[in-house]
Amino acid sequence: MSLKTLKPGYSGEVKDRLENFNGNQLVYVGWDHQLLFCAPFTLAVSPDIPFGQLRDQVMASVFSPHPEWTQINWDSAGWLLDGKAFVPQLDVSLQAQGIDHKSLLRFQTPELAGFMSAAV
Amino acid sequence: MAAKKLNTKDKYRLLTRDLDWEFSYEDRKQAFPFEEFEGIKITDWSKWEDPFRLTMDTYWKYQAEKEKKLYAIFDAVAQNNGHTNISDPRYANALKLFLTGVSPLEYQAHQGFAHTGRQFGGVGARIACQMQSIDELRHVQTQVHAMSHYNKFFDGFQDWSHMHDRVWYLSVPKSFFDDARSAGPFEFLVAISFSFEYVLTNLLFVPFMSGAAYNGDMATVTFGFSAQSDEARHMTLGLEVIKFLLEQHEDNVPIVQEWIDKWFWRGTRLLTLVSMMMDYMLPNKVMSWKEAWEVYFEEAGGALFKDLARYGIRAPKYAETIEKEKEHVSHQAWWLFYSYGDATAFHTWIPSDEELDWLSEKYPDTFDKYYRPRWEMAKKMEAQGKRFYTKGLPQLCNCCQIPLMFTEMDNPTQLAYRDTVYKDERYHFCSDGCHDIFVAEPEKYVQSWLPVHQILQGNCGGPGLEDVLRDYYRMNVGADNLDMKGSPDEQRWNSWKGVA
Ligand SMILES: [Fe+2]
Ligand SMILES: [Fe+2]
Ligand SMILES: [Zn+2]
Numbered sequence: 001m002s003l004k005t006l007k008p009g010y011s012g013e014v015k016d017r018l019e020n021f022n023g024n025q026l027v028y029v030g031w032d033h034q035l036l037f038c039a040p041f042t043l044a045v046s047p048d049i050p051f052g053q054l055r056d057q058v059m060a061s062v063f064s065p066h067p068e069w070t071q072i073n074w075d076s077a078g079w080l081l082d083g084k085a086f087v088p089q090l091d092v093s094l095q096a097q098g099i100d101h102k103s104l105l106r107f108q109t110p111e112l113a114g115f116m117s118a119a120v
Numbered sequence: 121m122a123a124k125k126l127n128t129k130d131k132y133r134l135l136t137r138d139l140d141w142e143f144s145y146e147d148r149k150q151a152f153p154f155e156e157f158e159g160i161k162i163t164d165w166s167k168w169e170d171p172f173r174l175t176m177d178t179y180w181k182y183q184a185e186k187e188k189k190l191y192a193i194f195d196a197v198a199q200n201n202g203h204t205n206i207s208d209p210r211y212a213n214a215l216k217l218f219l220t221g222v223s224p225l226e227y228q229a230h231q232g233f234a235h236t237g238r239q240f241g242g243v244g245a246r247i248a249c250q251m252q253s254i255d256e257l258r259h260v261q262t263q264v265h266a267m268s269h270y271n272k273f274f275d276g277f278q279d280w281s282h283m284h285d286r287v288w289y290l291s292v293p294k295s296f297f298d299d300a301r302s303a304g305p306f307e308f309l310v311a312i313s314f315s316f317e318y319v320l321t322n323l324l325f326v327p328f329m330s331g332a333a334y335n336g337d338m339a340t341v342t343f344g345f346s347a348q349s350d351e352a353r354h355m356t357l358g359l360e361v362i363k364f365l366l367e368q369h370e371d372n373v374p375i376v377q378e379w380i381d382k383w384f385w386r387g388t389r390l391l392t393l394v395s396m397m398m399d400y401m402l403p404n405k406v407m408s409w410k411e412a413w414e415v416y417f418e419e420a421g422g423a424l425f426k427d428l429a430r431y432g433i434r435a436p437k438y439a440e441t442i443e444k445e446k447e448h449v450s451h452q453a454w455w456l457f458y459s460y461g462d463a464t465a466f467h468t469w470i471p472s473d474e475e476l477d478w479l480s481e482k483y484p485d486t487f488d489k490y491y492r493p494r495w496e497m498a499k500k501m502e503a504q505g506k507r508f509y510t511k512g513l514p515q516l517c518n519c520c521q522i523p524l525m526f527t528e529m530d531n532p533t534q535l536a537y538r539d540t541v542y543k544d545e546r547y548h549f550c551s552d553g554c555h556d557i558f559v560a561e562p563e564k565y566v567q568s569w570l571p572v573h574q575i576l577q578g579n580c581g582g583p584g585l586e587d588v589l590r591d592y593y594r595m596n597v598g599a600d601n602l603d604m605k606g607s608p609d610e611q612r613w614n615s616w617k618g619v620a
Contacts, residue, residue, distance in 0.1 A: 003561040004304065006157050012563040014545060016573045026576065028515040028548065030524075033533045036497065038456040039514040039523035040535065044576040062512030082539070082546070102546040104515075104537060118493035119533035 018101040025101040027094065029059055032108045033119045036066050040104070051097065052090035068112045078108040135175040140243035154239040158304035161369035165242030168364055171356035172248055179251060183258065186346050193342040194265055203273045207335040208403035209613035210604055213466040215267060215340065216276040217397060218328055220465060221293045223263040224284040228297035229312060230256035236305040245364075248357050249309075255350040262346065266339040274609050276465045276600040283465055286580070287593050288571035289393075289457070291521045295568065296390050300383075302564070307379050309361045315383035318358030319424065321351060322416040323391055327398045327406060334404040366431040373432045378560070384436035385553035388445075389520040395450035396457065399479065400471060408482035413446040438553045444529040447483055451491040456525045458498065459510040463585065465595050467604040470498050490532050507603055513572045518547045519554035519565055526550050542566065 003010065018025055025047045030040030041062050045054060055074075063069050079086040082104055089097055099105065114120045126134065143151060155162070196202075206212065230253050237249030264280075271277035284290045300311040329344030331337075365372045395409040407415075425435040454468075461468035471479065476495060479487045501508045514523035528534045538555040539548045542562045549555040558565045574580050581592040589595045599608050614620070 003563045004158050006154065010563060012565075012567040014543075014566045015568060016570065017545070020577045022578060024576070026573070030515070030535055030537070032535075035455075035494065035527075035533060035535075036508075037510055038452065038459050039525040041512045042515045042572050042576065043512070062510075065508070065511065083537075102548070104539065104548065106537070115497045116493040118490065120493045120497050
């Protein structure tokens with residue numbers, strides 16, 4: 001079904017197109033089974049930054065208040081990019097490894113159970 | 121000699137149905153241009169049963185009397201320093217949420233019913249909508265007057281309508297009504313009169329009004345009583361519109377069902393805010409959100425949908441998911457607001473130990489297992505002098521605009537993620553319900569004004585979050601926001617009560 005409108009040919013303005021973010025793109029990042037942070041984050045970053053910078057600077061700026069952030073073993077952590085298994089390359093830009101505007105990145109750290117083993 | 125006074129029946133006929141006229145030289149379709157595009161078929165408007173059974177002259181007389189009493193009580197509340205009689209200063213924060221989140225919806229309802237009150241071809245429906253439009257305007261006015269006394273003594277009440285249009289969490293109620301008002305007139309009525317006022321309104325009104333009664337807030341209780349007779353009429357309109365549409369033509373059934381599915385889902389997402397108000401913001405609790413949901417939706421709504429089955433209408437889609445969510449949403453929502461409490465125009469706090477025990481008792485299957493540990497963690501951090509505030513902006517649902525804070529119901533430590541790609545652009549949602557609403561009408565929701573994205577596009581001032589809060593949202597940073605502990609609200613309360 002599509003939108004029923006008074007006049008034919010209606011189309012809506014796409015509010016969140018890449019061009020509207022002043023050279024940045026959006027990346028959403030969530031830490032699976034970790035609920036100290038109530039929701040995933042929206043990050044605005046340049047598509048040209050390498051993954052390592054996203055992880056160790058941008059993500060660290062929001063996730064590091066969690067006491068377990070520094071204990072994450074990135075070698076064993078799992079990643080999902082838009083729902084599919086993903087192996088990030090630290091030196092490669094986001095754009096070059098398929099992390100595009102409004103992509104969702106999720107990471108899993110099964111060995112960390114959180115505060116009181118309750119995923120906090 | 122003719123009687124001086126018309127009898128009720130004649131008066132009713134003359135002042136409602138008889139206000140219509142035949143279109144002899146103009147095209148009736150052009151007079152009511154909104155009536156057909158939604159695909160709804162009306163074969164006979166005269167079959168519309170007037171739900172209000174009220175004429176304008178009696179309306180004014182009756183409402184004026186009610187209002188006189190209401191304002192007398194407001195005056196008494198002010199003269200007797202009613203703000204010092206509330207149970208606890210934390211209670212005022214529920215009112216802040218109400219004034220910024222709900223009262224502007226009354227105004228939106230006023231505008232929406234004024235529009236539908238012009239656009240329906242049937243005079244009975246037009247008059248019902250016009251009366252409701254006036255009711256809703258009275259509601260926003262009387263609520264503002266009820267709250268004005270609190271505005272003199274507590275922070276966070278001052279810029280409610282400005283905030284409603286801009287503040288991140290208020291985009292949840294605002295976008296709900298914008299969605300309904302930008303729909304056609306029949307969808308608007310199914311959305312607001314039926315799905316919201318008939319099916320869900322008790323879950324909004326009862327918590328706030330009984331909450332007021334339990335917490336010593338005479339002004340709000342009195343408002344609630346004065347609005348009650350209006351609400352009864354609004355609910356009748358909701359039921360009438362459904363029955364009328366379903367009886368007019370069988371082709372209307374699938375359209376109406378789709379609207380019920382959509383608006384039931386949007387409504388329950390909106391009520392997430394009420395759930396946390398009930399479980400966390402009322403110092404004296406009325407009942408738990410879960411209990412309210414069971415009484416007002418599962419029992420009452422269950423009977424309603426059994427009744428509508430004869431028209432081929434089934435219970436709303438995803439009702440089973442919602443049934444499970446009643447165990448979780450209030451806890452998830454208060455954690456969201458607590459952890460973003462530096463960006464809210466009301467205060468937040470860690471529940472007291474007594475309250476934590478009350479929550480364990482009311483939610484034996486979920487609270488201790490999933491939610492108490494967060495509060496223990498928050499207590500620990502607060503004790504170390506590091507009251508927890510999340511840094512960074514959350515990801516929002518492109519439909520309901522709530523941060524993606526809802527978890528999978530069969531896996532409650534995992535956040536739920538849904539997405540779709542439309543015209544090469546990816547969109548994210550909190551749930552299947554929100555996903556389906558987008559997919560049905562993508563051209564509408566690609567336009568969502570998502571507060572987080574707007575900030576990141578530079579449309580809300582800045583550059584820092586505090587600049588946005590202070591200049592764009594007009595919050596008094598340091599007074600309106602942050603924890604209840606140490607707030608100016610708390611300090612004033614203590615000085616009124618002579619507590620050091
Ligand atoms: Fe109202
Ligand atoms: Fe109403
Ligand atoms: Zn949603």
